Each structure stands twice: as structure tokens, then as C-alpha cells.
Amino acid sequence: MSVSAGNDVVRQSLASFRLEREADWTNFETLLTRAEKRPPHLLSEDELLSLPLLYRSALSSLSVARATSLDNALVAYLEALCLRGYFYLYGARRGLRQRIGDFFLHDWPHAIRDLWRETWVSVGLTAVGTLAGFWLVAADKGWYDAIIPASLAGGRNPDASAEMLRSVLYGGGNHFLSGFAAYLFTHNVQVAILAFALGFAFALPSVLLILMNGCVLGAMFQIYAAKGLGFELGGWLAIHGTTEIFAIILAGAAGMRIGTSIAFPGELPRMAAAAHAGRIAATAMVGVVVMLLFAGLLEGIGRQTITSDTARYAIGGAMLSLWIAYFYLFRMVRHGDS
Incomplete structure (x- = not known):
């Protein structure tokens, strides 16, 4: 297999990976941004239930991206997204004033x-x-x-x-x-x-x-x-x-x-x-x-x-x-x- 053919396979895998999971990443990022700007009690029940599910999905995507050596920019994006999700779900959310x-x-x-x-x-x-x-x-x-x-x-x-x-x-x-x-x-x-x-x-x-x-x-x-x-x-x-x-x-x-x-x-x-x-x-x-x-x-x-x-x-x-x-x-x- 030629080098160009190998690159084509990688690009097709990356495109397929994005196509399957990018909607979840976008939903998680949008929901996380909204959750960070308002108190938890203002979120709907569906939003509260979706946060941990989308977080686990993003972690799974990050694991796959690292294991298959996909695009470095994609790995960095997923790492930043998962880090934000971790701090929101498991970090101390009380501010200094509180x-x-x-x-x-x-x-x-x-x-x-x-x-x-x-x-x-x-x-x-x-x-x-x-x-x-x-x-x-x-x-x-x-x-x-x-x-x-x-x-x-x-x-x-x-x-x-x-x-x-x-x-x-x-x-x-x-x-x-x-x-x-x-x-x-x-x-x-x-x-x-x-x-x-x-x-x-x-x-x-x-x-x-x-x-x-x-x-x-x-x-x-x-x-x-x-x-x-x-x-x-x-x-x-x-x-x-x-x-x-x-x-x-x-x-x-x-x-x-x-x-x-x-x-x-x-x-x-x-x-x-x-x-x-x-x-x-x-x-x-x-x-x-x-x-x-x-x-x-x-x-x-x-x-x-x-x-x-x-x-x-x-x-x-x-x-x-x-x-x-x-x-x-x-x-x-x-x-x-x-």
C-alpha cells in the first residue's frame, strides 16, 4: 500500500469517527457552557441527566482518539472538553465568596x-x-x-x-x-x-x-x-x-x-x-x-x-x-x- 493510500485510509477513519461522535461532543460542549453560567437548580432534569452521560461519551472518544493516534488537534480538543466536564461534575463548585x-x-x-x-x-x-x-x-x-x-x-x-x-x-x-x-x-x-x-x-x-x-x-x-x-x-x-x-x-x-x-x-x-x-x-x-x-x-x-x-x-x-x-x-x- 502506498503512502498516499495509507493517508487516505487515516482521513477516512478520522472522518467516520467525527461523523459518528461529533454531535455528542457539540451537545456536551453547548450544555456544559450553559451549565457553567447558571446555578444547577436552573437546569432542566433532562439536562442534569445528560451531563454525566455526555461526559462519559467524551471520555470514550478521547480514549479511542489517543489509542488510534488520530489528529493531534482533535485529541487536544477532547482533552480540554473532558477536563472542563470533570471540574464541573466532580470539582468544588463553591466560589471563594460562598x-x-x-x-x-x-x-x-x-x-x-x-x-x-x-x-x-x-x-x-x-x-x-x-x-x-x-x-x-x-x-x-x-x-x-x-x-x-x-x-x-x-x-x-x-x-x-x-x-x-x-x-x-x-x-x-x-x-x-x-x-x-x-x-x-x-x-x-x-x-x-x-x-x-x-x-x-x-x-x-x-x-x-x-x-x-x-x-x-x-x-x-x-x-x-x-x-x-x-x-x-x-x-x-x-x-x-x-x-x-x-x-x-x-x-x-x-x-x-x-x-x-x-x-x-x-x-x-x-x-x-x-x-x-x-x-x-x-x-x-x-x-x-x-x-x-x-x-x-x-x-x-x-x-x-x-x-x-x-x-x-x-x-x-x-x-x-x-x-x-x-x-x-x-x-x-x-x-x-x-
Whole structure:
């Protein structure tokens, strides 16, 4: 057989192949283009049923085209068509905006609600640590330096005058105030991250960090309360503190969930229990980062511009109410309406 005769046979095979199957390719491409431009629920039942059938037909055509070494342009066309079909039928069809919406509307609140036991334990540990720090400094001033390093105290210690402590709370751009506020925010971010990251060690580091954070809070309150400025300090901290401390509590709860799941896996294998707890805790921790960013904005703006105790407590109370409603009440209202 001559070369020209062989080429004629190939061309006839290609033409026959196209004649038999090209209508299906065209239908699949047209239907796929329409499906990519509209939500699935707007497609008809026949269109939804046709998509996987036409996709399998295109895959079969691609297999034949590759095996028989047909026209390279045809093989490339079928590969691109099958790839589009695969991503539409089996790929993640949710866009970035929808995934972010799902996180804030469902995933994050659900994870926080799932951690309710650990959250209450973390609240209790914070309260115990605060009372312990307050009592220790009240009983012996030396405990203040043991809890809060002198290099970061910036002169705020049990021997500081009421005027100096008050200037910190209402000094606006005061250098001491800026340094101390930055220390508090940095300290709380570090505690939140460590309380989560070290939770795998049977939750003990998370428990100790939450207790220590409470001790810092209690020690600070004691020196202000001793000068009659406890209420004023509470307002100064409330603007960002209700968000910041709540975030630390949740981070501690996430760390404790991982640690207790490893220590007490129940009926699941230890690694499976840790993996399940890790997914919930990680979701909660992503949200904790969001809360800390909010706290940083509130601290940066409120500390400089708001000096009214009433306004400070109002903002702090409103933020705490907002977080509680978002995590725990929104689901109840939504279910009640459904």
C-alpha cells in the first residue's frame, strides 16, 4: 500500500469517527457552557441527566482518539472538553465568596457551640486565675513582679501613685499607655496561640496558660483597685478586652479539646479522635484570629479616642453581647423561625 493510500485510509477513519461522535461532543460542549453560567437548580432534569452521560461519551472518544493516534488537534480538543466536564461534575463548585460565607454563617459558630464544655472550663480557669493573681498581690506585693516582668510594667506597680496610674488610663497618646497596651495585646495573642498549639500535651499547657493569663489580669486589677481605680481600669480594658479575653478563652477551649481527645479517645482510635477534634478546634482557632484582629482595631482606635468610662463599658458590653449572640443565640432564633 502506498503512502498516499495509507493517508487516505487515516482521513477516512478520522472522518467516520467525527461523523459518528461529533454531535455528542457539540451537545456536551453547548450544555456544559450553559451549565457553567447558571446555578444547577436552573437546569432542566433532562439536562442534569445528560451531563454525566455526555461526559462519559467524551471520555470514550478521547480514549479511542489517543489509542488510534488520530489528529493531534482533535485529541487536544477532547482533552480540554473532558477536563472542563470533570471540574464541573466532580470539582468544588463553591466560589471563594460562598466558602467564606459558609465559614462565618455555619462552620465557625458550629465549632464554637461544639466546644461549649471546654469553653466553660476555660472561663472557670480564667476566673480562678484572676482571683488568685488579685489575692497574691494583695497579700504580698512581691508577687506582682513575679507575675508581670518589671521591664514591661513601665512603672505601674503597687508603689505607683494614683495620679500616675490614672494618667495611664486617660493619657491618650501617653508613652507608657502605648507600651502597656501593646504588651497586653502581644501577650494575649501569644497566650491564645500557645494555648491552642500546646493542647496536644493532654491539655495541661492550655490549662496552665489560661490560669496564668488570669493571674496577669488579677495582678493588674489589684494595683489599680488599691488606688481606687478598679472601675476605671475595667472600662479601659473593656473596649477591646471583652473580645480579646473571650478569644483567649476559646483558644484555650480548642486546645483542651485536642488534648482531652488524645488522653480520652473513647471508642475511636486515638489518632481518629485527635483528627476529629483537630478539625473542630482548627475551625474555632481560625475564628479566634479574626476576633484578635477585631480586638486590635478596637484597642488601637478606642484607646486613643474614647476616655469616657460609660462609653468604654458600653462598647465592651456591646461587643461581648454581639459575640454571644453570634455564637449561641443566632442558631436558636434561626431554628425557631424555620
